[in-house]
Amino acid sequence: MLDERKTAILSAVVHEYIATALPVGSSHIARASGVGVSSATVRNEMAVLEQEGYLVQPHTSAGRIPTDKGYRFFVDHLAAPGRVDEATTRQVGAFFEAAHGRLEEMLHQTSDLLTKLTHNAAVVLGPKADAATIRSAQIVRLSPNAATVVLVFGNGNVENEVIAVDETTPDTVLAAASVHLARTLTGGTLGALDLVSSVGDEAVDAICTSAVEAMRVVSNDAHVYVGGASTVADSFDAVDVVRQVLHTLEQQFVVVSLVRDIVDRGMSVAIGVEHGVEPLSACSVVVAPIVVDGEHLGSVGVLGPTRMNYPQALATVDMVSNRLGRRLGES
Amino acid sequence: MLDERKTAILSAVVHEYIATALPVGSSHIARASGVGVSSATVRNEMAVLEQEGYLVQPHTSAGRIPTDKGYRFFVDHLAAPGRVDEATTRQVGAFFEAAHGRLEEMLHQTSDLLTKLTHNAAVVLGPKADAATIRSAQIVRLSPNAATVVLVFGNGNVENEVIAVDETTPDTVLAAASVHLARTLTGGTLGALDLVSSVGDEAVDAICTSAVEAMRVVSNDAHVYVGGASTVADSFDAVDVVRQVLHTLEQQFVVVSLVRDIVDRGMSVAIGVEHGVEPLSACSVVVAPIVVDGEHLGSVGVLGPTRMNYPQALATVDMVSNRLGRRLGES
DNA sequence: CGTTAGCACTCGGTATCCTCGATTGCCAAG
DNA sequence: CTTGGCAATCGAGGATACCGAGTGCTAACG
Incomplete structure (x- = not known):
């Protein structure tokens, strides 16, 4: 749908x-990029790209920016199949090498x-406890x-949760319940449990x-x-955009459904308005599922300005989600 | 050290x-505040207050702002003994009424x-596990x-933490250790434990x-x-101040020692540079210890611009820390 | 002697205007 | 179809002027 030259120009922009x-x-494009063609030609092509909706001018007599x-x-078509640079590979490797201990800490x-x-805000949706094997259960x-x-x-x-018990309940009953619970749950999963x-x-x-x-x-x-929520303050100059984005990021509920929604739709990138969260329309979200044994246990993602470095973000998020999945599969 | 009229003027400013x-x-002061005196007099007084270091002019021919x-x-001398408004009292009451369940969730x-x-960023330093009675211990x-x-x-x-064990260690040994640990620890505290x-x-x-x-x-x-980190974006117009503050707030280590330090010095408010964290010099911190049975188990606090509402912040932080302490003492 | 009215002065903020430069769209020639 | 040339556009940035809020000082006042 876009001939080769338009493609190259869009990519360069x-x-x-x-x-x-x-x-x-x-002129910038004509000079710097590989398209061996004059600025006038580039201009013509850019006019078309604008008509087709790929570019806009912030104002007449300014250059173009991507929509x-x-x-x-x-x-979809241009980002070079993500290569992470070597330093990143090393860092990620070292991280998961050293990762130990509590799940929550590791996710954090x-x-x-x-x-x-990535120098962007990052989101990690931990695995639901549903699927993991229960190794121990007790009531205290x-x-x-x-x-x-x-x-x-x-x-x-x-995981733990407080429950109310009657004052008159003797400790022996609690102990019995604890034992029974342990017997019933150990070795199984919460998800597979029908009823006690x-x-x-x-x-x-x-x-x-x-x-x-x-x-x-x-x-x-x-x-x-x-x-890394503070990175959004670095990404935008307009202080009201910063406000909006930060405020939205603080609403865990919104963030969770945002990421879930994108992953569920099978997408790995949601650009600007695509994700439908209006206050984040200046942002893009790059996500990847955490997969263990074919099961989708959670997600990781980064959120940054629409003009983020997509290839790098995609590659990094992919790599991290893979390593994390592998790590979670080990135990 | 400050006569009554200067005091009143400072307070009004x-x-x-x-x-x-x-x-x-x-003129604003002369008109609005209770000091029945002309603007010229106020001007004279303000000039003195500036010399003494209580006020500054952002630029000549502007009004004054407090230092x-x-x-x-x-x-120290003027804030009316903190009264929280009734709505706040009700909200706090309702909150602790409903508070239940896991400690971490409650603190969050x-x-x-x-x-x-308070419409400011808030910090809660949870009690160290040291002092709480151990009810159960096990190794899984x-x-x-x-x-x-x-x-x-x-x-x-x-609390839980992962430890490494040798592959050759039989389950029976682990079980024995678990039992022994439970016997040794239950009923005591980690702090009082000398050695196993x-x-x-x-x-x-x-x-x-x-x-x-x-x-x-x-x-x-x-x-x-x-x-409420996002509130700092609302508190400052300068985007670089927002950046600095947010970035600092994300460094838990800094926040913890900041709050600890203030509490340890017996202060309840640290204003601007008083707390010594340079990137937060545009901020004040209001803190209160969480006290249970005379023991200082943690702290709560809010962080906002130096021109925050001190009386309200002080009263609110106090009230919340009290209620939280009482709540923690119950169990 | 403290207080006050009056006044000249200061200076930041805003509006206005202008210039400069980057960039475009179009046209005519290659 | 491409390209060089050119007039036109428009925002950014700088200079200028004005306005108003506010000050400091001084002289008069009770």
């Missing part, structure tokens, strides 16, 4: 604009890693009328039920880590 | 500037609450060479030692929750 954030003019559509074409650090590598009394149920998962994750088998004792059953119920709720609210 | 963010002139010293005098929400109430194997140690505390907190008693079995002892060591480390890195 995008590259240049990403690098400089300045509207780029025809969302322009970026879209760029990432992963978002920082992505920020460091905290006070006369509260107890906490603790589940340890094979991937190093530990009964032990006959009403009090014990009641506690087990509420424990499982609580854990179901907990395992549903995703762990989400947003890192 | 601070109030006005906090409200409008605009330099305030003598850090001016704010300091204001909060507390920082959001503070942000909502995750993989041939990793296990996680889980501690449940009386306040609803659950031996059971004679070398392998078991080794695991217990590394488990306790890991938990000691974990219990030392404070839980810190920073909420």
Whole structure:
């Protein structure tokens, strides 16, 4: 749909604009890029590209900048199959080499890693607890009328939630429930659990039920880590854009559904208005699913200005999600 | 040191500037405030106040704005003993009424609450795990060479950390270590623990030692929750100030020591450069310790522009820290 | 002697105007 | 179809002038 020369010109505009954030003019393209053609010709082509919606002029007598559509074409057809530079590879490698310990901590650090590598805000949606193998379950009394149920998962994750218990419930009943819970849950997953088998004792059953119920709720609210929010202040000059974006990023709910939505639609990049979150219309989001054994357990992504470095972001996000998936699969 | 009229004028300037963010002139004061005196007199007084370092003129022929010293005098001598408005009282009450469940979640929400109430960034430094009573301890194997140690505390907190184990270590040894750990720790605190008693079995002892060591480390890195960072974008017009502040806020380490330092010095407000963190010199920090049974378990605070509403911030932070302390004391 | 009115002065902010340069669109020639 | 040339456009940046808020000073006042 776009002949080769237009393609080359569009590509050059995008590259240049990403690098400089300045509207780029025809002469610049004619001179610098590989298209061996005069500025006048470039001008003509750019006029067409503008008509077709790939470019806009901020004002007459300024150069052109890419539209969302322009970026879209760029990432779909032009972005060189992502190569991450060697330094990045090394850093990611070192990171996952050293990564240890608690799941949440690792995910948190992963978002920082992505920020460091891409200089954009980063989002990590942790795996839902649903799918992980339960290695241990217990109920611990905290006070006369509260107890906490603790589940340890094979991937190093530990979830807990407080449940209410009756003051009159003796410790022995709690202990029995704990044992029963452990027996029922260990080795399985929360997701595959249909309902808790009964032990006959009403009090014990009641506690087990509420424990499982609580854990179901907990395992549903995703762990989400947003890192590098301060980079958006670096990405935009307009302070009101910064405000809007930061404010939106703080609403975890919005961020989660934003990323989920993009991943669910099978996309890896959402450019500007494509993601439908109006306050973020100056931003693009690059995501990748975290896949373990064919299962989609979470997502990682970065969020930056529409004029972000897509090839690098795509490659980096891909690499990190892969390594993270592999890492999660190990345990 | 400041006669009554100067005091009144300073107070009026601070109030006005906090409200409008605009330099305030003598005529304004003469007209609006209670000082029944002409603008010329006010001018004279203001000139003195400037010499003494309480006020500055951004430029000749502009009104005056308070200096850090001016704010300091204001909060020390002029701020009306903090009254929170009724709506706030109600909101805080409702919040702690409804607060339940996991400690980390509650602390996180507390920082959001503070942000909502003061429209400033909020910091909550969670209690170190040191002091809480241990209700349960166990070791769970995750993989041939990793296990996680889980501690449940009386306040609803659950800490866990992954430790390395030898592949050759049989499950029975782990189980023994788990039992021994539970016996040793339950009912006590990490802080009061000197060293783990031996059971004679070398392998078991080794695991217990590394488990306790890991938990000691974990219990030392404070839980810190920073909420409402996006409000700093609302507080400053200069985008580079926003950048600096946000960037600083993202460095948990800096935030923690900042707050700790202020609390340790027995202060409740640090104004501008007083806290010594240079990139935050346009900000003030209002803090209050979380006290439970006379023990200082953590801190809450808000961070905003030096021209923040000190009386309200002080009162709100105080109220929240009190309620939080009371809440933590319950369990 | 403290207070006040009056006044000259200062200086930042805003508006206006102009110039400069980058860039475009178009046209006519190659 | 491409290209060189050229007039036209328009924002950015700089200079200028004006306005108004606010000050400091001085002289008068009670």
